[in-house]
Amino acid sequence: MTLNYCKNHSTFIIAEIGSNHNESLEQAKMLIRASKDAGANAVKFQSFTPNELINAKILGGSKRWIKNPVWDKLEKSKLPLAWHRKLKEFCGELGITFLSTPFDTERASLLNEIGVDAFKIASGDLTFYPLIKHIAKFNKPIILSTGMAYLDEVKRAVNLIKNEGNEKIILLHCVSNYPAKLEDANIRAMVTLRDTFNLPVGYSDHSPGYIVPLGAVALGACVIEKHITFDRSLKGPDHPFALEVEEFSEMAKKIRELEKALGDDEKRPVTGEIPERKLARRGLYAKFDISKGTILRKDMIKMVRPAYEDDFKDPQELLNRKAKMNIEKDEPITLEKICEC
Numbered sequence: 616m617t618l619n620y621c622k623n624h625s626t627f628i629i630a631e632i633g634s635n636h637n638e639s640l641e642q643a644k645m646l647i648r649a650s651k652d653a654g655a656n657a658v659k660f661q662s663f664t665p666n667e668l669i670n671a672k673i674l675g676g677s678k679r680w681i682k683n684p685v686w687d688k689l690e691k692s693k694l695p696l697a698w699h700r701k702l703k704e705f706c707g708e709l710g711i712t713f714l715s716t717p718f719d720t721e722r723a724s725l726l727n728e729i730g731v732d733a734f735k736i737a738s739g740d741l742t743f744y745p746l747i748k749h750i751a752k753f754n755k756p757i758i759l760s761t762g763m764a765y766l767d768e769v770k771r772a773v774n775l776i777k778n779e780g781n782e783k784i785i786l787l788h789c790v791s792n793y794p795a796k797l798e799d800a801n802i803r804a805m806v807t808l809r810d811t812f813n814l815p816v817g818y819s820d821h822s823p824g825y826i827v828p829l830g831a832v833a834l835g836a837c838v839i840e841k842h843i844t845f846d847r848s849l850k851g852p853d854h855p856f857a858l859e860v861e862e863f864s865e866m867a868k869k870i871r872e873l874e875k876a877l878g879d880d881e882k883r884p885v886t887g888e889i890p891e892r893k894l895a896r897r898g899l900y901a902k903f904d905i906s907k908g909t910i911l912r913k914d915m916i917k918m919v920r921p922a923y924e925d926d927f928k929d930p931q932e933l934l935n936r937k938a939k940m941n942i943e944k945d946e947p948i949t950l951e952k953i954c955e956c
Contacts, residue, residue: 644702661718718740757783939954
């Protein structure tokens with residue numbers, strides 16, 4: 616799936632719906648359909664329960680343990696267990712890949728049971744080793760986000776996955792701020808990940824607009840992940856920094872246009888350039904009439920367009936050779952007209 620896109624120089628575009636379903640199965644389905652129409656290859660949700668993600672209490676300002684204020688928000692944002700299979704089946708009907716980030720081993724097992732094609736591990740769980748090892752055992756492609764991480768932390772997570780016999784890893788550079796500043800994007804760090812680990816790479820972006828995804832694709836990203844919403848003004852934690860559907864569609868179109876311009880990595884003339892090889896390059900011609908038997912000198916030769924023949928590339932190759940026939944002024948000096956002596 617995602618790995619095939621990397622091999623084919625095509626970008627796998629993930630529309631991150633996250634919690635933007637706003638507790639509505641119908642809205643979740645509408646966002647899936649909108650993502651498909653906007654050009655996404657996959658949609659992604661988040662599979663968690665507050666109890667397995669955060670502590671119920673935090674240390675308050677008065678140094679007293681108080682209820683975690685994020686608890687109720689997460690409770691409202693979670694993806695109900697019963698929705699997973701329904702959304703997976705709906706994605707299948709539309710022809711778009713269903714993904715969800717599991718935040719605990721139970722939900723990872725559920726996703727594997729319903730047959731997800733790949734797993735996404737969030738940046739915050741780069742050091743949640745029990746979850747990483749659990750997911751690695753499924754031997755499916757793992758999209759590993761690396762926000763907030765030093766290179767040695769990425770290395771340990773990659774090694775954990777490989778130690779479970781799973782080599783199917785894609786690393787995503789990410790800035791774990793919501794929204795992230797453009798000046799913090801550091802897209803070149805994605806290239807460092809690719810060169811260090813010899814793995815396909817991509818970018819999970821939370822910055823405004825889509826300049827960062829385009830830059831990442833230009834530098835070799837084979838996966839782009841970006842949040843999507845119907846309206847950034849809607850209530851919910853993931854709406855404010857998401858692209859609205861029309862913007863997401865424009866991003867996907869720009870990525871596909873950029874891919875056309877990127878091409879492959881082979882240096883060669885394109886089909887349209889073949890005729891130009893003769894028209895734009897220079898050939899060797901007689902500056903004036905040259906009689907048969909004449910020993911060629913530098914002042915007899917000019918190098919001008921077009922390159923009529925490819926016999927000679929440099930006037931030096933003709934010096935001190937003898938003309939074996941008459942060569943008229945402005946005629947090309949070709950191999951058949953010159954003695955090998």
